[in-house]
Amino acid sequence: MKSFQIKTKINFGKGALESLEQLAGKKVLLITDPFMVKSGLVNEVIKYLQKSEYTVFCDIVPDPPMEVVTAGIKEFERFMPDVVVALGGGSAIDTSKAIVYFAKKILNLENIKLEDVKLIVIPTTSGTGSEATSFSVITDVQKGAKYPLVSDELLPDVAILDPELVKSVPPNVTADTGMDVLTHAIEAYVSTQSHDCSDALAERAIKLVCEYLPKAYADGDDIKAREKMHNASCLAGIAFDKVSLGINHSIAHAIGAKFHISHGRANSLLLVHVIDYNSQIKGYKTIEFSETAKKYAEISSFLKLNIFNEKIAVDSLKDAIIKLQKQLNMPLTLTECGIDAKEVESMKDEIAELALNDNCTKTNPVKPTKEDIIKILEKII
Numbered sequence: 001m002k003s004f005q006i007k008t009k010i011n012f013g014k015g016a017l018e019s020l021e022q023l024a025g026k027k028v029l030l031i032t033d034p035f036m037v038k039s040g041l042v043n044e045v046i047k048y049l050q051k052s053e054y055t056v057f058c059d060i061v062p063d064p065p066m067e068v069v070t071a072g073i074k075e076f077e078r079f080m081p082d083v084v085v086a087l088g089g090g091s092a093i094d095t096s097k098a099i100v101y102f103a104k105k106i107l108n109l110e111n112i113k114l115e116d117v118k119l120i121v122i123p124t125t126s127g128t129g130s131e132a133t134s135f136s137v138i139t140d141v142q143k144g145a146k147y148p149l150v151s152d153e154l155l156p157d158v159a160i161l162d163p164e165l166v167k168s169v170p171p172n173v174t175a176d177t178g179m180d181v182l183t184h185a186i187e188a189y190v191s192t193q194s195h196d197c198s199d200a201l202a203e204r205a206i207k208l209v210c211e212y213l214p215k216a217y218a219d220g221d222d223i224k225a226r227e228k229m230h231n232a233s234c235l236a237g238i239a240f241d242k243v244s245l246g247i248n249h250s251i252a253h254a255i256g257a258k259f260h261i262s263h264g265r266a267n268s269l270l271l272v273h274v275i276d277y278n279s280q281i282k283g284y285k286t287i288e289f290s291e292t293a294k295k296y297a298e299i300s301s302f303l304k305l306n307i308f309n310e311k312i313a314v315d316s317l318k319d320a321i322i323k324l325q326k327q328l329n330m331p332l333t334l335t336e337c338g339i340d341a342k343e344v345e346s347m348k349d350e351i352a353e354l355a356l357n358d359n360c361t362k363t364n365p366v367k368p369t370k371e372d373i374i375k376i377l378e379k380i381i
C-alpha cells in the first residue's frame with residue numbers, strides 16, 4: 001500500500017502575504033537573514049504583524065550551522081512565541097524548522113504547551129522547496145559535512161508563496177536555485193520510491209522550470225515567471241519529500257560542505273552526469289533499456305524533445321539541460337566555479353565516502369559503488 005498526504009497548507013499567488021493578518025493578537029518570532037533586514041524586504045512581512053507582538057531574530061547564515069540553531073532556541077525560550085515565521089531562502093527556513101523542532105523537544109516549561117506553537121514559512125528563493133518538506137539541512141562546520149534532519153515534525157504548518165518577494169533575487173541565485181528545483185523534480189521522478197502522485201508533481205515542476213526559469217533569469221521583474229518558478233519549487237519539494245532523492249543530492253551535499261558552492265549550483269554541475277550514470281546506456285549497442293532510462297525518456301517526451309528511442313531521448317534530455325545551463329551562464333565544472341582541481345583530487349575519496357553514506361543514496365535508481373561516485377566526480381573537475 002502507498003499513501004499520500006500533505007500536512008502543510010499552501011497559500012500562494014499575488015497577495016498571499018495578506019494571510020499573515022490572521023496572526024493578530026499572537027506572539028510572533030520572525031526568523032530571517034541580515035539581507036532581508038538590510039534590504040527592507042522584512043518590512044513586507046512586518047506590515048501584516050502590526051496587531052501582533054513580534055520580535056526579529058536575524059542571525060541566519062547560508063548553510064546554517066548548529067550554533068545558529070542553538071542561538072535561535074535561546075531566543076525562542078526568551079520570547080516564548082505562539083507562532084514562528086521564517087522568512088528567507090532554504091537556509092532561513094531550515095534553521096527555523098530545526099529551532100522549532102528542538103525547542104519543542106528540549107525546553108521543559110511549566111504551564112506552556114509548546115506543541116501548539118505553529119511554524120509559518122515564507123520562501124524568498126524558488127529552489128529548495130523546504131517550505132513543504134520534512135527535511136532540515138544543518139552543517140557541521142568542524143567536520144565540513146551537511147546533515148539532513150528528517151522528521152514529519154519538521155513539516156511547516158503553513159507555507160506562503162508570494163512571488164513579489166522573489167523579484168529581488170539576483171540572476172545568479174535565480175539560476176542556482178532554479179536548477180535546484182529541476183534536480184529535485186528529476187531525482188524524485190526516477191527515485192526507487194516514485195509513484196503516480198509524486199510523478200504528477202515532478203512532471204509539472206519540470207515543465208514549469210523549463211518554460212519559466214530562462215524568463216525569470218532574463219527579467220527578474222517578470223512576475224508571471226517568478227510565480228511559476230515559486231510554484232514549481234514547492235511542487236518539486238512535495239514530490240521529493242514523499243519519495244526522496246538520489247546520488248545527485250548525495251554528492252552535492254558533500255561538495256557543497258567541502259567547497260562552499262551554493263547547493264543549487266552543486267546540483268547543476270552533476271545533473272547530466274548523474275542522468276548518464278543512472279540510465280546505464282552503453283553506447284549504441286544497448287538494445288534493452290533500463291526502467292530508469294525509460295523514465296528519463298518519459299521526461300523528454302513530455303518536454304517534446306527528440307524521443308526516437310530511449311538512447312536518443314536520454315541524450316536529448318542531457319542536451320536540453322546543457323542548453324539551459326548555458327542560457328543561465330552557469331559553470332559546468334568545479335574549476336569554472338574557482339575551485340582548485342588539485343584540492344578536489346585530494347578529497348575525492350572522502351567526498352565519495354560521504355556521498356555513499358548520505359540518505360539520498362538509498363533511493364537512487366542504481367546502487368553506486370565508491371568507484372562509480374569517484375568517476376562521476378571526475379567528470380565535473
Ligand code: NAD
Nearest residue numbers: 035062063089090091124125128130133135137168169263
Ligand atoms: P539561501 O537561503 O542560503 O540564500 C542564498 C542567498 O540568497 C543568501 O545570501 C540570501 O540572503 C539571498 N536571498 C534570499 N532571498 C533573497 C531575495 N528575495 N532577494 C535577494 N537575495 C535573496 O539559499 P537557498 O538556495 O534558498 O537555500 C540553500 C539551503 O537550503 C542549503 O543549506 C541547502 O542544503 C538547503 N536545502 C534544504 C532543503 C530542504 O528540504 N530542507 C532542500 C534543498 C536544499
